[in-house]
Amino acid sequence: MTSLYLWFLFGLPALWLLARTMRPVRGRQLLFLAASYAFYLTFGWRFFVILIASSLFNFVWGGVIRRTPTARMLWIGIVANVALLSVFKYLPSLASVFADSTGLAARVAHLALPIGISFWTFQGLSYLFDQYRGEQLDPSLTEFLLYMGFAPTVLSGPICRLPELLPQLRHESRATWENVVAGARSVWVGVLLITLGRLLGGGWNGQGVNWGFDHVSSHLPFGDTWLLLIGYGFQLLFDFAGYTRVVIGIAQAFGILLPENFRRPYLSTTPSVFWTRWHMTLSFWIRDYLFIPLATVRREVWWRNLMLVMSMVVFGLWHKASLLFIVWGTYQGLLLLAHRLTQQWQRRNGVQFSGVMGSVSSWAITFVAINLGWILFRARDWSQAGDLFRSAVNPFASGASVLPVSFVVLVVGIVVAYFLIEGWAERKGESHSLLARLPIELRFACYAGIFYFALFHTAEPQSFIYFQF
Amino acid sequence: MISPLRAARGGVALAVFVLALEGWARLDDHLTYGAPLTGPYNAEILYTRDTLGRVGKPHARYRKWGLNEAGFRGPELEPDRLTILAFGASETFGLYEDEGQEYPRQLEHFLNARIGRDAVQVVNAAYPGESAYTADVRAPEIVDRLHARVAIVYPTPADYIWLPFLKPKPAREGAAKVAEPFEWRIADRLRTFLKGILPQRVQTRLRARETRIAESGFTVMDRLPEENVRRFRDDVAHLVQTLKARGVAPVIVTHANLFGNGGQERDRAQLVAWRKFYPMLREEGFADMERRMNDALRAVAAEERVPLIDVAASMPGGHQNFADFVHFTNRGATLMAQQLANGLYPVVENVMRGPRQ
Structure with a gap:
């Protein structure tokens, strides 16, 4: 560090x-x-x-x-x-x-x-x-x-x-002053995201997502399990998206534009859209150099579907050679396949889920399915994955909450803020411009907060999650 | 050309940035430690002064350091246990160890484990900067208040490098309270952060430079004068006599340091760091000082016929046990507590068998 x-x-x-x-x-x-x-x-x-x-x-x-x-x-x-x-x-x-x-x-x-x-x-x-x-x-x-x-x-x-x-x-x-300013903004946003990710991981007083997975992940009530899973999903997003934003900002200061890696993935309304917004450069790599060449080898639909699942298995395997990651990849492949089959069924039968309700329910299903998948991504072994899965699919799993209030406030606060800010930006069609729209004095107060928490709350020698891959 | 208006706005933004940083630091302290948002927040809030000098404020807390009802670091006292006092300075109070890992806490654990029940409590009667002299001034009051029966004396020799340091500062009756200057909490954090990221070599150079500047105010010595050693010896002896006079069984403990037995200067950087606090003594003089002061402690123990635990001879040095020149790591505090428990157990056993005062 x-x-x-x-x-x-x-x-x-x-x-x-x-x-x-x-x-x-x-x-x-x-x-x-x-x-x-x-x-x-x-x-x-x-x-x-x-x-x-x-x-x-x-x-x-x-x-x-x-x-x-x-x-x-x-x-x-x-x-x-x-x-x-x-x-x-x-x-x-x-x-x-x-x-x-x-x-x-x-x-x-x-x-x-x-x-x-x-x-x-x-x-x-x-x-x-x-x-x-x-x-x-x-x-x-x-x-x-x-x-x-x-x-x-x-x-x-x-x-x-x-x-x-x-x-x-x-x-x-192209190492111009304008590029430095644009790059610095990107770095600030990245640092903010990394800080939020670290905050979710470590909690305010050491009781964050990492503590939750290490100490209390077995026999959790339904609500706690989902808080933990959603908390982890956001920790992962902020950690990697924040890192990428810093990297993009640094390169931009030198006049080199790098490809985007994340684009508001949790606003996705289908798994297919999710995978065009999450770890985009790997996702597109798999699509362009693996899925398309393999899927076009044969004309049959079953072959294309099989290759879709296989591509996502490779996606999982790219992360780690563990059965959990292979199953995670398979799960994501099956989600994509299920989405594709649903679309085909809708087209065949002339069924359309349009309007706000259609979008919201589609988003909710995607959000739940993606977060459920994080069990396989994060669990240390099959036993923990099994425990979490049982609690996550059983709304009647009773018991008092074991997560501290500070954790609940942290996760709920960050998630609500994410959807408000990113939802607003998505509607306006703008990217990372909220900070830039603030008056300079308020913007600098925000920069000070990002600087402070980045320096003093993320300076511990923790590595980025994706460094292990 | 930047317009004056733009320059002014930039200046305001910069000022906002600095002030906001300070605000964030205060909010962080408040949320993490319950520190006040306004007013000072430093180690001094743990103490107040009375006619005897510095004394701990009941229930005061600063970051990981918290005092109990009696104003000592550690848990609340139990009335039915044999009380052992631990006199010393920051090494005893505990700086780098995790909360509850400072050696007096661990010593209590080891002794009780050996006795087989929670029979003793070790009161951490030390505070950073305490000398044998100030401990002697305060000891009767503490002994009487806590009905202590055993005391460990682990004095810091370095306090005697410059004798004028030793003057206690009792509170002056009716003295007007001086307004505290504004404290930039962010400055302290940035300093600590920079210390963490700067390479050791650069830090050592900066410290050496600071010491050179500070040297100008003193007569720099190659070797500690004999008078200082004598003063240390007299103060420790007087403390021991004070304790004995009040029916307390004192146990003297020699002073251990990073450089281990023999005081070899294996780590020049740490010597430079140590000297920064005592610029009047050259680096070469510290090992010699420790050796002579420990000899003085051994002599006092022999003269006063009190037990001596020679940790200076038995405690291994090195960075695993010492976080800096003299302060323990968790591991070092455990080793220290184990050695003290071994030496102290017969004394405690003897006191427990004797009549209760």
């Missing part, structure tokens, strides 16, 4: 000044690359070596595919990337089963996961896919290394694509 703060306080302003004054594009690219690598090196040189190896392999193999765009070449590239990911992400879980028996298994079980590997491996894969599809991509080695290791995105995305990033890297410097 210390090095992150130092990067923020001293590294970024110095880098911005250099980037602003540096005219040659290549010089600026080298500057960004050096800074990105210096940043990533603070997490350990072993991780750095793996990032370099992956980047070099994908760069070279992308060239091979461009010259020989055959399925075989693409498959070699896919297998190599998936193998690298598997060694660090999936093999340790597998080896831990045999860890007691052999020394090698024990060593593998303790392999550290290079931070961000899931994100930059998918970036490498999308480059190979794009080359196979014949996209006109000719990055230099520096540009490709920067694409893979770009400091703002290297830790936890958003997952970028070279066709979006390359023109920006080649453009003359």
